[in-house]
Amino acid sequence: MFLALRDLRHAKLKFGLISLIIFLIVFLVLFITGLAAGLASDNGAAISESPASGYVLQKGAENRFSRSTLTKTKAQQLAKKFKQATPLTIQQGTIQRAKDAAKKTDMAYFVVKQGSFIAPKSVSGQTLNTTGVVVSDKLKASGYRLGQKFKDSQSGVTLKIIGFTTAMTYSHTPVVYVTPNQWQKMMPQETQTVSALAVKQTTTTKPKLAGANLVSKEAIIQNVPGYSAEQGSLDMMIAFLYIISVVVLAVFFYVITIQKIREFGVLKALGTKTSYLARYLIGEIGVVALLAVIIADIVVAALAQVMPAAMPFIISGQIILTTSLIFVVVAVLSAVVSLVKVARVDPNTAIGGAGE
């Protein structure tokens, strides 16, 4: 580290700029990672945070609630195969407040039996019962308050908010939990069917189900409309950022190495081993990368605290740590090409004043 530390100190600007670039890339990766996690949660929190371990859907529904219908009798038959099972109907809709009729809000109805294991846990107000509905915290952003009444745009039925649960969302829209009774008033034509059965399974054995499939929570989330495409593009961006950073850093370090070829020849002639030079180079890169990554981590952690609710952003300490580690490794790996170059420098080039 003798050379590394002194070189870093002497060429502060050069290494500062490289640090800045690494910082920007790491920051971008962490930012997109946080956004991806935020969007994922925004897309399926009502499913991923539900105590249900899986769902029984109609055969051929392709793991989508919107394509699944089970008759109530069928649902009851299927329910017997599980220790715990309760019917669930999901449907997207639009609501509006009486005094602000022009402003409609998209949301998703979750029809759940009051007291069932998938009934929402209220953070404020009452738990779900026949007197009203429990809604996602997210609706607060649209001005909905406890005790307020609102209208289902399609049926015109009025519902009262009796409780708020956490930021439950489905396909980026807030969830409104209603009881089967209320649902029947809104959808009188759909009294005999439900979308699916939410089950809680403790065993790993798959029961045989006629005309239906047991689908895991993960598979459901993957098939929430828009989820896969969204996460896929974000993952792609992150993968590209990694590739870009390897290439950019490799080029940077290579250029720095090329500039130092003559100096490396002299150092070798003076009796410096190639392994010492390799450690010098890796040490230098390691310090620059570590510094950049630590600053990026701090900025992202701070940013996570101040992101507006409209921009879902979730990042855990563990993800920050893993990403940081990958980056330091990537930075060091990008030096490999340069190390090959250094190994090839002939110490004899120091003699004869070549080049000048």
Next chain:
Amino acid sequence: MTETLKLTNVVKYYQDGDARIEVLREVSLAVKPGEFAAVVGPSGAGKSTFLSIAGALLRPSEGQVYLAGQEITQLSQKQWTKIRLEQIGFIFQNSELIPYLTVMDQLRYMSVLAKRKGQEQRAQDLLTHLELANRLQQYPAALSGGERQRVAIARALMNDPQLILADEPTASLDSKRGREVVTMLRDEVHANHKAAVMVTHDERVLDLVDTVYQIEDGVLKKKD
């Protein structure tokens, strides 16, 4: 007494297709401790090639190289690196100081490489002796050509090598500064009982050395 540097019948040639370019022909020479030798000759005569072979940087095609009685001709690159570090002090044409090391650090680096501790005082003494005491914390960019070459001399002496090899140390200096540098080098060589070989173009400094060799077309001859 064993010679510090001894070359016997050293031949160096390069193969160019069918033709064989002979750069050094049957070069023999011996330099004793305390002896300051100079090798002069026209451009392309083989001076740099000779110095590289003497300095464990280039393998001769034929012949042997001995350093303090030990034959080093066929040692591995790794062993050569160690020998260069511990037994040879190099002074290069353009001083070749490391740009991001202060004058003191240039010398410290040599001790770090050789894993020798407690060399601070030695570094300071060397630099004081070479009239660089007030330049210790300067970077090479802030030094004059003559000062840089003096730092290079101190660096070459730092690990107390038996042999000093200087490659045209006055090439980038005016004649007055060149003479000063060579005088200092001579004094260090004599005072510390080192063997030194200096390759040079500069005929005006030859009165300062003990032995002069003339090289022409790869043939080395002692000049009286």
